[in-house]
Amino acid sequence: MNLAVKHDVTALLSQRGGAVPRYTSYPTAPHFEAGLGPAMQAELCAALDETDPVSVYLHVPFCDRLCWFCGCNTKHTLKYEPVRTYVDALLDEIAGFGKSLGFRPRAGQVHFGGGSPSILSAGDMGRIGAALREAFVVGPQTEISVEIDPSDVTEETLRGLGDLGVTRASVGVQDFDPLVQRAINRPQTFEQTRDVIAAMRAAGVGSVNIDALYGLPLQTRPRLMRTIDQVVSLDPDRIALFGYAHVPWVKKHQKMIKDEHLPDMHERFQQALAAGAALAEAGYDTIGIDHFAKPGDGLAVAARSGHLRRNFQGYTTDRCHALIPFGASSIGAFEGGYVQNIVATGQYQEAVRSGRSAAAKGYRMTADDRIRAHMIERLMCDFRISFDDLEARFGDAAEPYVNEAVALAEADADFVCGADPDGFFVPDTARPFTRLVAARFDAHLKGSDFRYSKAV
Ligand SMILES: C[S@@+](CC[C@H](N)C(=O)[O-])C[C@H]1O[C@@H](n2cnc3c(N)ncnc32)[C@H](O)[C@@H]1O
Ligand code: SF4
Structure with missing residues (x-):
């Protein structure tokens, strides 16, 4: 894999503080x-x-x-x-x-x-x-x-x-x-x-x-x-x-x-x-x-x-x-959202013992989250988001997301993504940067001050 030809590795690894x-x-x-x-x-x-x-x-x-x-x-x-x-x-x-x-x-x-x-x-x-x-x-x-x-x-x-x-x-x-x-x-x-x-x-x-x-x-x-x-x-x-x-x-x-x-x-x-x-x-x-x-x-x-x-x-x-x-800190998932149990072991045990729910945090998915979650999962798994698949799953609601993906690919100056008639993709040479590409679809990242670990 010859990454040096196209990618400014230093600039890419430093994007978003190098952490996503x-x-x-x-x-x-x-x-x-x-x-x-x-x-x-x-x-x-x-x-x-x-x-x-x-x-x-x-x-x-x-x-x-x-x-x-x-x-x-x-x-x-x-x-x-x-x-x-x-x-x-x-x-x-x-x-x-x-x-x-x-x-x-x-x-x-x-x-x-x-x-x-x-x-x-x-x-x-x-x-x-x-x-x-x-x-x-x-x-x-x-x-x-x-x-x-x-x-x-x-x-x-x-x-x-x-x-x-x-x-x-x-x-x-x-x-x-x-x-x-x-x-x-x-x-x-x-x-x-x-x-x-x-x-x-x-x-x-x-x-x-x-x-x-x-x-x-x-x-x-x-x-x-x-x-x-x-x-x-x-x-x-x-x-x-x-x-x-x-x-x-x-x-x-x-x-x-x-x-x-x-x-x-x-x-x-x-x-x-x-x-x-x-x-x-x-x-x-x-x-x-x-x-x-x-x-x-x-x-x-x-x-x-x-x-x-x-x-x-x-x-x-x-x-x-x-x-x-x-168990303590466990996270559950379903189509409607996520649920996370109490993290501290003692408090978790206390809640269960006293018959209260062990669940502490949760998240209810919006329509926007569902589509973005699917796009990000496909990118992380297949390095590709199929436009046909998006339309089959989400119908007319998919259109703005297809447009967003095409616009992202057109604006990309880092050679880390592209679009063709079938979909949006991360080219083989850019696979190590997939988390960075996925982050471009993350609507929650903007304005979040949580410090993540290194992207690579
Ligand atoms: C929950 S641990 C379970 C494995 C088992 N306790 C052990 O250590 O052999 C699962 C894996 O998470 C990974 N892991 C733990 N801390 C990590 C870190 N700071 N960064 C990246 N991976 C980590 C390790 O590879 C570890 O094997
Ligand atoms: S402390 Fe060591 S043994 Fe325990 S979960 Fe972490 S990596 Fe595994």
């Missing part, structure tokens, strides 16, 4: 409104159709280590007691949802995120599994995925994952280089990771994803490329390669990372390109802006057929119309 949303939703979470949670939760439930499968997200905000790079919503604990207390609240929330709904929707996908859901005891995995089966129809068609910190995994964890019927494990690697690991406070050997993956496969987990990061402190291209080679040697079905989001003004522990150890924006950019090229060379299909999958994997198949979706977990094959959230 990752667009795992539109509008993005900073625009959700306080106090609207319970109303949106009620609307979400009312919108559910007995015949439609739903997706379920459960958040486990605990880890038995604290990695300094971590941007997730989690709490460090060396004791299991707080986890057990939290699981009690989670069970109450799931049961309360089931009762209020009055029917058992089919679960298409269930995702355990964190934090580290791998911290759960086998007993608690079993209790959550039973609660889910009570409230939802969970069957062989249900995909169950769990985020795994390999340092947690014991024989007991493996038993718990097997009993839960986990179909995909998403394993955190980040980087295998010892120097980088020291700079992010995350020791984890290649051998340990390899053995955990082999044991999970033996326990019946059919598909494995690995998370790796670029832009970490002390990371250099040679170090990253070695990690990428090691990741490929583990033969994962999918790989997520995220740019490290350094947001110490939000995540105070990231202050432990020295600014002078962070690669500059050009080095980050080159790392992303080099790692992406190595994964493509190793036979992985590039999925959207930061995922890779074997050509036969469902994610790659969905990408080829135009059915790739994007939700709060990143790229997904999930076609369900509703995502039901459980």
Whole structure:
């Protein structure tokens, strides 16, 4: 990919202060409104159709280590007691949802995120599994995925994952280089990771994803490329390669990372390109802006057929119309909008215990949001917005948006987008700048003072 020919990389990476949303939703979470949670939760439930499968997200905000790079919503604990207390609240929330709904929707996908859901005891995995089966129809068609910190995994964890019927494990690697690991406070050997993956496969987990990061402190291209080679040697079905989001003004522990150890924006950019090229060379299909999958994997198949979706977990094959959230800070989504649970674990537990709604924030989609959300999702997934598709979905209402897209393409002086009779697109060479292009369709970004992470 010869970007130097056309793109002023420095100017592009500096646009909007070099920071734009990752667009795992539109509008993005900073625009959700306080106090609207319970109303949106009620609307979400009312919108559910007995015949439609739903997706379920459960958040486990605990880890038995604290990695300094971590941007997730989690709490460090060396004791299991707080986890057990939290699981009690989670069970109450799931049961309360089931009762209020009055029917058992089919679960298409269930995702355990964190934090580290791998911290759960086998007993608690079993209790959550039973609660889910009570409230939802969970069957062989249900995909169950769990985020795994390999340092947690014991024989007991493996038993718990097997009993839960986990179909995909998403394993955190980040980087295998010892120097980088020291700079992010995350020791984890290649051998340990390899053995955990082999044991999970033996326990019946059919598909494995690995998370790796670029832009970490002390990371250099040679170090990253070695990690990428090691990741490929583990033969994962999918790989997520995220740019490290350094947001110490939000995540105070990231202050432990020295600014002078962070690669500059050009080095980050080159790392992303080099790692992406190595994964493509190793036979992985590039999925959207930061995922890779074997050509036969469902994610790659969905990408080829135009059915790739994007939700709060990143790229997904999930076609369900509703995502039901459980746990502190969890976000749910449906056609009418979004709902987010209370973020603070203690307050979340208190709300559930006292029978109040755990939902705190919400967002009700306007007609304008719906069209822009669809355009941004298609750009992030396909690098293209089809005008026929817009018109088929939104009828006459699509026209001003088609005009806006054409005008954006005509005004573009950065060679990052274009328009043809079929649609608006990001050319292959400009794919690393897709978040910047998507931001041009974001009507909420203007006037927002929220500080996002780096666009590349
Ligand atoms: C919620 S974590 C779960 C994984 C598990 N706890 C672990 O660390 O192995 C999911 C992924 O988010 C990514 N992540 C965490 N903090 C990040 C940050 N500041 N910037 C970019 N990605 C980040 C990491 O790749 C991590 O594996
Ligand atoms: S990266 Fe994973 S294990 Fe580390 S603190 Fe974040 S959620 Fe926990």
